[in-house]
Amino acid sequence: MVKKAAGIPVRSYFDAEVYQMELDLLFRNRVSYLTAAGKVKNDCDYYVVERLQDSKILTKKGGQLQLIDNICAHRQAQMLSGCGNSRFLTCPMHRWSYEHDGRCVHSPLYRDEKATVRLGKGELLQWKGLLFEGPSQPGPVFEDFHLLEAMQIDKMVYRRTVREDVGYNWKHYIDVFGENYHIPFIHPGFCAFLDMPSMQWVEHGEYHAQLIRPRSPRHLRSNNATPVYRKWIDGLLEFFKGDIPEYAGILLMYYPNLMIECYPLYMLITTIHPTGPESSVLYSDYFHHRDIAEARPDLVAAAEAACEETMLEDSDLCSRIATGRRLLYQQRREAEGPYQRPYEDGMAMFHQFYNRAMEAVASAGLASAGGA
Numbered sequence: 408m409v410k411k412a413a414g415i416p417v418r419s420y421f422d423a424e425v426y427q428m429e430l431d432l433l434f435r436n437r438v439s440y441l442t443a444a445g446k447v448k449n450d451c452d453y454y455v456v457e458r459l460q461d462s463k464i465l466t467k468k469g470g471q472l473q474l475i476d477n478i479c480a481h482r483q484a485q486m487l488s489g490c491g492n493s494r495f496l497t498c499p500m501h502r503w504s505y506e507h508d509g510r511c512v513h514s515p516l517y518r519d520e521k522a523t524v525r526l527g528k529g530e531l532l533q534w535k536g537l538l539f540e541g542p543s544q545p546g547p548v549f550e551d552f553h554l555l556e557a558m559q560i561d562k563m564v565y566r567r568t569v570r571e572d573v574g575y576n577w578k579h580y581i582d583v584f585g586e587n588y589h590i591p592f593i594h595p596g597f598c599a600f601l602d603m604p605s606m607q608w609v610e611h612g613e614y615h616a617q618l619i620r621p622r623s624p625r626h627l628r629s630n631n632a633t634p635v636y637r638k639w640i641d642g643l644l645e646f647f648k649g650d651i652p653e654y655a656g657i658l659l660m661y662y663p664n665l666m667i668e669c670y671p672l673y674m675l676i677t678t679i680h681p682t683g684p685e686s687s688v689l690y691s692d693y694f695h696h697r698d699i700a701e702a703r704p705d706l707v708a709a710a711e712a713a714c715e716e717t718m719l720e721d722s723d724l725c726s727r728i729a730t731g732r733r734l735l736y737q738q739r740r741e742a743e744g745p746y747q748r749p750y751e752d753g754m755a756m757f758h759q760f761y762n763r764a765m766e767a768v769a770s771a772g773l774a775s776a777g778g779a
């Protein structure tokens with residue numbers, strides 16, 4: 408059971424100074440999820456990484472994946488957007504061209520330049536078919552997580568990414584991800600699939616995981632799922648011949664902002680990126696198990712529809728919480744409800760991580776102030 412935790416002050420969800428501290432402390436120099444390796448499949452494919460604010464390009468050449476700057480070495484223009492396939496990567500400004508590893512191969516009129524110039528490179532890391540940038544592999548962090556293999560991450564095939572701009576602080580979303588208490592009230596479809604009393608948490612300093620088993624096949628056949636979930640559940644019952652996998656969901660929250668959710672036959676990877684004290688951008692990557700990714704478009708569509716229904720309901724919940732806390736903030740009031748154990752343990756774990764990290768900065772600041 409998670410230790411007693413202190414909450415996050417209301418001010419932290421709105422304050423510009425806290426926001427800057429979070430960027431420096433929680434988001435810089437940490438491993439960042441970029442995309443799936445399957446995003447660049449063919450030789451000379453490139454993809455400008457949205458999750459890095461289009462600052463880097465993922466390229467593939469000769470089977471080699473590389474992460475290079477999307478900022479031109481000549482006058483620092485942002486060069487490309489989106490994705491494509493091209494023998495060279497060319498800046499539209501003065502047409503300098505680069506190899507897929509960042510070497511400059513053409514600089515019009517000034518031939519000598521190209522010999523010495525190259526684009527900066529990022530530290531690209533691969534783990535189970537997923538790509539990251541950062542100082543360390545995410546894999547070792549999960550080494551002791553006993554259900555990592557059951558998640559079948561490396562058997563999932565990337566399909567698409569959805570972006571959503573939201574008008575609230577990123578932590579509201581992480582809070583909601585760390586509690587299951589709302590599921591029966593907010594998610595009637597999703598809840599029809601889950602055996603809520605079976606829910607368990609796994610605690611780790613760098614992540615938390617929630618494990619939920621499915622309802623019994625008899626319940627799954629008979630319950631009142633929403634029409635969208637009815638379709639997905641019926642598809643699963645047919646695919647697995649009534650023998651649904653042991654876990655209905657294994658959900659990892661890798662602090663501060665990466666969520667990997669594995670359900671039978673599909674996986675959702677979501678990251679939320681702060682863009683201001685009260686604005687964020689959400690990216691959600693859909694993956695499907697290789698057994699159905701091509702062969703069963705009906706199951707793929709049913710899973711994505713079900714997932715979208717749940718995400719829409721969560722979006723409304725996050726907005727309402729953000730609105731309530733904003734009212735408190737405007738009235739200069741503090742409030743924090745009790746953690747409802749065990750359903751809200753994940754939120755308590757995230758708050759512990761957050762407070763620990765932010766306090767580390769505060770004490771480092773005090774120490775340096777004292778030494779001055």
Ligand code: FES
Pocket residue numbers: 479480481482483484498499500501502503
């Ligand atoms: S800024 Fe890119 S070629 Fe000049």
Ligand SMILES: [Fe+2]
Pocket residue numbers: 583589590593594721
């Ligand atoms: Fe939810």
